Amino acid sequence: MTEPDNIHVPTPDPGAVAERAASAVATTATRSAKIVIAGGFGVGKTTFVGSVSEISPLSTEASMTSAAAEKDDASKVDTKMSTTVAMDFGRLAVGQDIVIYLFGTPGQSRFAFMWDQVSLGALGAVIMVDTARLDDSHAAIDYFESKGLPFVIATNSFPHSPLGSPEQVRDALALAPHVPVVNVDARERSSVKQALITLIEHLLVLRAQAAVAPPATALV
Ligand SMILES: Nc1nc2c(ncn2[C@@H]2O[C@H](COP(=O)(O)OP(=O)(O)O)[C@@H](O)[C@H]2O)c(=O)[nH]1
Ligand SMILES: [Mg+2]
Numbered sequence: 001m002t003e004p005d006n007i008h009v010p011t012p013d014p015g016a017v018a019e020r021a022a023s024a025v026a027t028t029a030t031r032s033a034k035i036v037i038a039g040g041f042g043v044g045k046t047t048f049v050g051s052v053s054e055i056s057p058l059s060t061e062a063s064m065t066s067a068a069a070e071k072d073d074a075s076k077v078d079t080k081m082s083t084t085v086a087m088d089f090g091r092l093a094v095g096q097d098i099v100i101y102l103f104g105t106p107g108q109s110r111f112a113f114m115w116d117q118v119s120l121g122a123l124g125a126v127i128m129v130d131t132a133r134l135d136d137s138h139a140a141i142d143y144f145e146s147k148g149l150p151f152v153i154a155t156n157s158f159p160h161s162p163l164g165s166p167e168q169v170r171d172a173l174a175l176a177p178h179v180p181v182v183n184v185d186a187r188e189r190s191s192v193k194q195a196l197i198t199l200i201e202h203l204l205v206l207r208a209q210a211a212v213a214p215p216a217t218a219l220v
Pocket of ligand 1: 044047
């Protein structure tokens with residue numbers, strides 16, 4: 001797989017990843033789940049993972065270069081000095097038994113070649129959206145729809161962004177009626193936890209529906 005030639009993507013330090021993975025499994029947890037945090041550039045993915053992670057999140061941020069600035073319009077993003085070039089990684093324990101691993105994707109669609117790796121084995125995704133830049137979320141929505149990976153939409157609380165109702169956001173993004181839409185403040189742990197709970201409840205509903213659905217052969 002070739003790397004886009006317009007940016008140098010630093011390789012995450014494998015030692016750092018292994019160290020965090022080791023600390024992540026050093027719990028009594030017997031079950032784990034992987035959740036992806038996706039969305040466009042500057043929507044708050046790194047902030048989201050950092051707010052809720054119980055380990056100091058691994059974040060492969062790089063300072064924005066003038067080359068990147070030509071591609072990524074940071075003027076629409078508050079105080080954006082760096083950008084995620086590989087992924088964010090965080091961990092959250094739920095009770096004694098379950099540990100959730102959070103993987104944040106790089107937002108720019110030119111890094112879409114990495115999304116398959118980041119999404120491998122995930123239960124579902126939170127797609128973060130800035131309501132001032134709805135178009136930036138289409139790539140992530142299209143990606144998870146095409147993979148059949150369940151997701152919820154989390155509109156982030158930026159001062160410049162219109163506060164649409166969930167129905168307005170759903171219409172604007174042409175979402176299926178069953179996709180939950182929630183508002184988050186990515187800086188607030190309780191708000192981020194609520195978004196994750198919404199995703200987990202959505203996954204449970206989908207699972208229950210799949211369990212009662214007639215087998216495909218009943219249709220022929
Ligand atoms: N006002 C406000 N700013 C936020 C919020 N979430 C993130 N930010 C800021 O928005 C900028 C982009 O966030 P970041 O997490 O790097 O976005 P990413 O590119 O999606 O990872 C940073 O300066 C954050 O401090 C939020 O909920 N409210
Ligand atoms: Mg980031």
